[in-house]
Amino acid sequence: MRMIIPHAPIAANLVIDWGNTMVKTGWFNGSTLLDVRRYNSPDALFAHLAERPPMPVIVSSTSQSAEGIKDRLAALGSDVWVLDGLTPVPIGNTYDTPHTLGADRVAAAVGAMVLFPDKDCLVLDLGTCLTADFVDKSGVFQGGLISPGLRMRFRSMHEQTARLPLIDFDPDEPSWEWPVLTAKNTRQAMQSGVVNGLVFEMNGIIDIYRQERPETVVVLCGGDASSFESRLKGPIFAVPELVLFGLNRILRYNVENLQADTPDVNA
Numbered sequence: 001m002r003m004i005i006p007h008a009p010i011a012a013n014l015v016i017d018w019g020n021t022m023v024k025t026g027w028f029n030g031s032t033l034l035d036v037r038r039y040n041s042p043d044a045l046f047a048h049l050a051e052r053p054p055m056p057v058i059v060s061s062t063s064q065s066a067e068g069i070k071d072r073l074a075a076l077g078s079d080v081w082v083l084d085g086l087t088p089v090p091i092g093n094t095y096d097t098p099h100t101l102g103a104d105r106v107a108a109a110v111g112a113m114v115l116f117p118d119k120d121c122l123v124l125d126l127g128t129c130l131t132a133d134f135v136d137k138s139g140v141f142q143g144g145l146i147s148p149g150l151r152m153r154f155r156s157m158h159e160q161t162a163r164l165p166l167i168d169f170d171p172d173e174p175s176w177e178w179p180v181l182t183a184k185n186t187r188q189a190m191q192s193g194v195v196n197g198l199v200f201e202m203n204g205i206i207d208i209y210r211q212e213r214p215e216t217v218v219v220l221c222g223g224d225a226s227s228f229e230s231r232l233k234g235p236i237f238a239v240p241e242l243v244l245f246g247l248n249r250i251l252r253y254n255v256e257n258l259q260a261d262t263p264d265v266n267a
Helices: 042-051 066-074 101-116 150-159 187-214 242-261
Strands: 013-018 023-029 032-039 057-061 078-084 119-124 129-133 140-148 217-221 236-238
Touching: 013 042, 013 217, 013 242, 023 042, 023 101, 023 217, 023 242, 032 101, 042 066, 057 066, 057 242, 078 119, 101 129, 101 140, 101 187, 101 217, 101 242, 119 150, 119 187, 140 150, 150 187, 150 236, 217 242
Parallel strands: 013 057, 057 078, 119 217, 217 236
Antiparallel strands: 013 023, 023 032, 119 129, 129 140
């Protein structure tokens, strides 16, 4: 099942998902996502923001210095939050080391809670790494796992061996076909091992959670998610903008607490 997000030109609040390969932004009016944009470089983002200064902003970054981002945004006259281990969030957290928990994982968990309240949710985020995180129906992040992502697996095989080539994976190529299990040459065997292996891994994770909690909602996001959606055991909710929804809820939570002058960190 794919959730369709409407677009519109203007919104008040801005959320920024600063990943390893691209910058993704969402403009929100309250809880409604109005506009999604992607930028190949930070400079392209800030050139756009100079023409369209936002009001409150929150940034989740896995690749850039938080303080550097905050300074550049503050120079535009915006109130800025950078999501880290100390940022108040509207969910509970049982993670043993919350200060090491990735901001994207937190935001995706909050996004699942926003879209599927009072439901046990398994969040599969297929980006640079595959993460599988569980947030229970009471809104508590219980933890999860981190595994190498698609391109990381291809690169690892190439870099850690003497003769295996570096394989490009581009399912948008017209000639690309899903790899068969019984491959007939080395390149195809590598493709089959990585691509089918990821499917088996994710379906295995889904099976275990559904055995323990049959009503678990499975939410899929991340840059490579669309290539795997049809191969996973349904029902699956594909929400490409899940992290943006979570960031917006965290931003609103912090703005509301600031306005009320009651910064309660316990959701």
